Amino acid sequence: MDPAPPQDPAHNAGQPDFIKEQSSEEFAELRHAHRSFAFPLTIAFVSWYLLYVLLSNYAGDFMGQQVVGNINVALVFGLLQFLSTFAIAWWYARHANAKLDPRASAIKARLEGKS
Amino acid sequence: MTDTLQLAAEGVSEHRPLIISLFGTFVLVTLGVTVWAGKQTKDANDFYAGGRQFSGFQNGLAISGDYMSAASFLGIAGAIALFGYDGFLYSIGFLVAWLVALLLVAEPLRNSGRFTMGDVLAYRMRQRPVRTAAGVSTIVVSIFYLLAQMAGAGVLVSLLLGITSEVGKILIVVLVGVVMILYVSIGGMKGTTWVQMIKAVLLIAGTLLITFLVLLKYDFNISALLGEAAENSGAGGAFLEPGLKYGIDATTKLDFISLGIALVLGTAGLPHILIRFYTVPTSQAARRSVNWAIGIIGGFYLMTIALGFGAAALLERTDIIKSNKAGNTAAPLLAQNIGGGPDSTGGAILLAVISAVAFATILAVVAGLTLASSSSFAHDLYANVIRKGQATQKEELSAARWATVGIGIVAVALGVFARDLNVAGLVALAFAVAASANLPTILYSLFWKRFTTQGALWSIYGGLVSSVFLVLFSPVVSGKESSMFPDVDFQWFPLENPGLVSIPLGFLLGWIGSLVSKEPVNKEKYAELEVRSLTGYGAH
Numbered sequence: 001m002d003p004a005p006p007q008d009p010a011h012n013a014g015q016p017d018f019i020k021e022q023s024s025e026e027f028a029e030l031r032h033a034h035r036s037f038a039f040p041l042t043i044a045f046v047s048w049y050l051l052y053v054l055l056s057n058y059a060g061d062f063m064g065q066q067v068v069g070n071i072n073v074a075l076v077f078g079l080l081q082f083l084s085t086f087a088i089a090w091w092y093a094r095h096a097n098a099k100l101d102p103r104a105s106a107i108k109a110r111l112e113g114k115s
Numbered sequence: 116m117t118d119t120l121q122l123a124a125e126g127v128s129e130h131r132p133l134i135i136s137l138f139g140t141f142v143l144v145t146l147g148v149t150v151w152a153g154k155q156t157k158d159a160n161d162f163y164a165g166g167r168q169f170s171g172f173q174n175g176l177a178i179s180g181d182y183m184s185a186a187s188f189l190g191i192a193g194a195i196a197l198f199g200y201d202g203f204l205y206s207i208g209f210l211v212a213w214l215v216a217l218l219l220v221a222e223p224l225r226n227s228g229r230f231t232m233g234d235v236l237a238y239r240m241r242q243r244p245v246r247t248a249a250g251v252s253t254i255v256v257s258i259f260y261l262l263a264q265m266a267g268a269g270v271l272v273s274l275l276l277g278i279t280s281e282v283g284k285i286l287i288v289v290l291v292g293v294v295m296i297l298y299v300s301i302g303g304m305k306g307t308t309w310v311q312m313i314k315a316v317l318l319i320a321g322t323l324l325i326t327f328l329v330l331l332k333y334d335f336n337i338s339a340l341l342g343e344a345a346e347n348s349g350a351g352g353a354f355l356e357p358g359l360k361y362g363i364d365a366t367t368k369l370d371f372i373s374l375g376i377a378l379v380l381g382t383a384g385l386p387h388i389l390i391r392f393y394t395v396p397t398s399q400a401a402r403r404s405v406n407w408a409i410g411i412i413g414g415f416y417l418m419t420i421a422l423g424f425g426a427a428a429l430l431e432r433t434d435i436i437k438s439n440k441a442g443n444t445a446a447p448l449l450a451q452n453i454g455g456g457p458d459s460t461g462g463a464i465l466l467a468v469i470s471a472v473a474f475a476t477i478l479a480v481v482a483g484l485t486l487a488s489s490s491s492f493a494h495d496l497y498a499n500v501i502r503k504g505q506a507t508q509k510e511e512l513s514a515a516r517w518a519t520v521g522i523g524i525v526a527v528a529l530g531v532f533a534r535d536l537n538v539a540g541l542v543a544l545a546f547a548v549a550a551s552a553n554l555p556t557i558l559y560s561l562f563w564k565r566f567t568t569q570g571a572l573w574s575i576y577g578g579l580v581s582s583v584f585l586v587l588f589s590p591v592v593s594g595k596e597s598s599m600f601p602d603v604d605f606q607w608f609p610l611e612n613p614g615l616v617s618i619p620l621g622f623l624l625g626w627i628g629s630l631v632s633k634e635p636v637n638k639e640k641y642a643e644l645e646v647r648s649l650t651g652y653g654a655h
Binding site: 015016018019021022027030031034035038041042045046049050052053054056057058060063064068069070071072074075078081082085086088089090092093096101104105107108111112 | 200203204206207208210211213214215217218219222337338339341342345352353355356357358361362368371372375376379398399402403405406409410413416417562638639642643645646647649650651652653
């Protein structure tokens with residue numbers, strides 16, 4: 001059986017001082033690197049998606065315009081949602097590899113060395 | 116019985132041995148894998164998390180298997196076939212939703228949780244009340260989702276055996292229940308993960324085949340396919356534009372927004388998806404698995420365009436509706452048509468193949484849902500609430516196996532009704548409940564310092580009760596011909612999807628509940644959660 005589960009508050013003995021760690025400069029950098037990327041991007045893609053939903057609802061004429069043959073703006077808009085999803089997933093993976101993983105593993109290694 | 120159905124049933128009856136052997140082979144192979152995985156399942160880590168040794172790609176494939184349910188395969192194809200472009204919203208929402216999971220949830224969850232969604236929801240909070248809430252919410256969301264899958268199973272049986280054969284239908288639903296109980300109780304997460312992977316490959320292969328044949332018929336000219344779909348649908352150009360289903364009046368437009376929000380915010384709150392992140396060793400692997408899943412699922416949803424519009428172009432609209440009012444049989448009927456029609460051997464074979472794939476899809480997803488609910492029952496409710504953390508691992512696993520049987524019985528009971536509801540619409544309800552009850556607490560827990568136990572409870576129960584309550588009084592349940600109970604009318608909430616009201620309510624209640632809470636914030640636990648969730652320190 002594993003040692004005490006993480007939700008057990010009694011297991012803190014021998015554990016690092018998380019409050020001190022949380023206020024350390026390295027951790028602040030890691031948190032900033034995650035939040036400053038993930039939060040605005042989340043707002044951006046949710047807005048972009050809602051724009052698509054709202055245009056579908058209230059801008060029928062615009063969405064119905066034909067682009068090529070029977071392919072209209074609505075379909076192109078839908079396919080762009082696919083494209084932007086793939087692009088954001090790729091972009092986040094690149095960001096995480098370069099900016100998050102090295103910082104996270106440095107802090108983790110330091111904490112493991114301590115305890 | 117309708118002509119199409121009769122033809123389908125006749126065409127099938129000649130080839131029924133083929134269908135049975137295809138499906139039987141899938142069941143035998145997957146049960147073999149399950150028994151093999153069961154022999155390696157020794158402790159809770161194996162049963163709940165599959166030993167945490169799957170690779171990012173394997174888990175990505177398994178996530179795709181868990182996610183591409185009967186809703187995606189039967190439901191979306193049917194919704195597009197009947198309502199054209201409006202059905203396509205499902206494909207887009209189901210995919211974009213993965214970005215919420217990728218950017219905000221997957222990695223912190225992997226780093227800080229252990230077996231269930233409740234591990235993370237209750238991390239900073241008083242354990243018993245929040246775990247109880249998380250367990251209840253997990254089970255309710257999973258049962259909504261199960262309802263959709265079993266509706267899909269019922270529909271397939273109707274198509275293959277004829278609507279009159281009630282006994283046959285019940286037998287198949289019972290069979291699905293029994294096999295699923297075996298998968299989960301013997302193989303645990305390890306067995307279930309392999310079943311998901313096998314199913315994902317089969318589903319992708321089957322969909323690729325039909326997509327290829329449809330496109331071949333139109334010389335890979337998508338514009339021509341769309342043109343014929345529009346013409347054959349009887350709606351003309353409007354078929355390719357938004358609004359056929361949701362553009363009727365101001366209420367249906369609100370319903371469209373409600374559905375759109377539920378789809379995009381639901382995924383990251385689905386317990387059976389969240390526990391998949393525990394099957395990989397690190398948060399990096401969790402990230403890779405989401406990226407694989409986005410690629411695989413995105414490719415699949417692109418193909419739903421060909422399936423749905425192909426069905427609209429090649430099948431008669433009246434036949435689709437006669438076979439199933441909600442369009443759930445459009446994909447198998449399309450397979451039959453593209454193989455040469457109801458009288459041909461090719462048509463019968465393709466119908467059999469696609470039906471077997473659809474059964475496999477349902478079986479695998481039902482297993483994933485059952486695993487999520489029984490894990491949560493055993494780990495959150497039984498071990499941590501009822502036994503207050505004093506249960507031995509053996510007792511906990513035994514509780515999980517019994518819960519599997521219990522959930523299986525519920526699933527079978529649900530399989531008997533709800534046949535005329537679109538499967539994708541039903542799953543969207545599960546998404547709305549998940550986004551209302553689970554997502555706010557997940558996000559607040561991970562990212563908001565001032566969140567408290569009271570906030571979590573208000574949010575989970577408020578989101579859960581409001582979403583389920585609104586569904587109960589919506590046209591989904593009563594008052595319309597397509598309702599679950601068409602003969603009674605107690606509906607007053609006009610939207611079919613409650614997300615527009617219940618999701619903001621879930622977020623609002625979590626916020627207010629925390630602000631008015633008398634209990635001080637547990638700063639130590641928040642620091643611990645934040646450091647662990649971002650760095651992976653101490654991850655299981």
